Amino acid sequence: MSSRTRDSRHYAPDLRESSVIPMNAITFTGVSKSYGAVRAVEALDLEIAAGQAVALLGPNGAGKSTSINMLLGLIRPTAGTVGVFGQPPDAAVRAGWIGAMPQDGALVPGLTVREVVEFVRSLYPEPMPLDEVLSLANLTSLAKRRADQLSGGQAQRVRFAIAVAGAPRLLVLDEPTAAMDVESRRSFWASMRAYAAGGRTILFATHYLEEADENADRVVVISRGQVVADGTAQEIKSAAGGRTVRFTIGDRPTAGLDTLPGVTGMEVRGGSVRLRTTDPDATVQALYASGVEVRDLEVKGADLEEAFLSLTGDKSTTRP
Ligand SMILES: Nc1ncnc2c1ncn2[C@@H]1O[C@H](COP(=O)(O)OP(=O)(O)OP(=O)(O)O)[C@@H](O)[C@H]1O
Structure with a gap:
């Protein structure tokens, strides 16, 4: 057991040194989530193998964010179980296995980009080197700028840096390019693919069909809280569209x-x-x-x- 395991910042059992890493990065087994009468997610079964880049595609209100929030341990299912590398989501989060990029969220006021990234790195057991994070997120030239004084697209890059700073094996992105222009989007996906190339698992929710088509190995289409199609973009096109x-x-x-x-x-x-x-x-x-x-x-x-x-x-x- 490494000395860092005893670090007071990490309260979870040490999952990092498990000798057997399960094949599946993500499992949803019979997962439902209701908000009063609204059934946001309904009997969702989904397995995502480690190393896949998967797009979660669906119209407004389909249940994408609800599914992601359950995966991140932010909300609990009404029924069923969610697993991340075979562990409950909150344990996986505490072990530093999951990096997340929420739809929005304020950046800590008064800190530079470098300071924000340094801080997040300090929370993880085996973070990515600082320069690598900045370069991957295309932030090297903005490192000394205040993170709360950036444009919408630049701030999204900082959120991406925060998500990858801990070198998580699973990256979860909820509509990551919503605030970006076309050029920023292109460079964002190049960074994301570079990160995924190391065998990491990526799950991203998007409304942009091109993003799913170009950046996902697999597309899971959800509608009214249920999976209505699951396959490569090509398979979905030919199965549904002819x-x-x-x-x-x-x-x-x-x-x-x-x-x-x-x-x-x-x-x-x-x-x-x-x-x-x-x-x-x-x-x-x-x-x-x-x-x-x-x-x-x-x-x-x-x-x-x-x-x-x-x-x-x-x-x-x-x-x-
Ligand atoms: N906290 C909440 N309280 C009540 N209803 C909610 C809550 N969060 C989500 N819902 C409802 O659950 C359903 C699924 O919402 P969710 O945000 O998961 O969809 P989504 O696919 O992420 O949509 P979008 O693409 O618009 O972000 C919707 O009908 C939504 O109104």
Whole structure:
């Protein structure tokens, strides 16, 4: 047992030296959480293997933050159990296994960026070197600035630095890029991927479908507190969306187009038609055979947004 284990800052049993590290970083087993009559999370079963980068995707009110808060030990489930590397969340937090980046939260007033990061590092048993944290969070040039006087995007970088300062094996991010512009977002995800490359586990909640598509090995879509899809972004797109045949038809009638072979859905906007199909070849052949005059025909894989909307039935969630 190391001398640091007896440090008064750490009240948990020493979990760091467990000889067997369970395969799963995260397990939700039959987890429900109700707030009065509101069932925020309902019988959630989820296993996330160590080393995965997983996006939690869902419309407003789907239960993402509630699930994350249970994972962080901030709230308790009404039913079921949550495990982090085989331990209850509060024990895992005290062992320094989890780094979290909340949606917002004030930064300690009066301290410089460096001081904030130094302070957080001092709370962890085996923190990441200071320079590495600053460089990873793209904060080296801001190290001497006061943390409470930064722009929204810069402050998010400090929150990211706080989350990784302890070199946690699990990083949990709740809508981490909400306050960032496009360039900051790009550099943030590059940092996140660099951190994940060391075999760490990442769970992030997002509304941005592109972020899930580009940065997650696995996407878990939740709606009304339940998992409605779980797989790679590609699997979700093909399972839920099939392919899309789009064309322009002008003011000619569209009646009957939705009965073409393979077609599972049709959307007409202005003179533009979008057919969702499980068999684009058969659809296009039948379309031409029908003699309907079409222009600008294109066949595309359904994107994650289409898949997401068809899975969650939520029409309000759109790209930023
Ligand atoms: N403290 C609370 N008291 C009462 N109801 C709550 C509380 N926190 C969340 N809820 C409700 O639980 C449901 C799930 O909320 P949650 O914040 O987990 O969703 P979310 O997926 O994170 O949404 P968003 O994307 O908007 O952040 C919602 O209906 C919400 O109104």
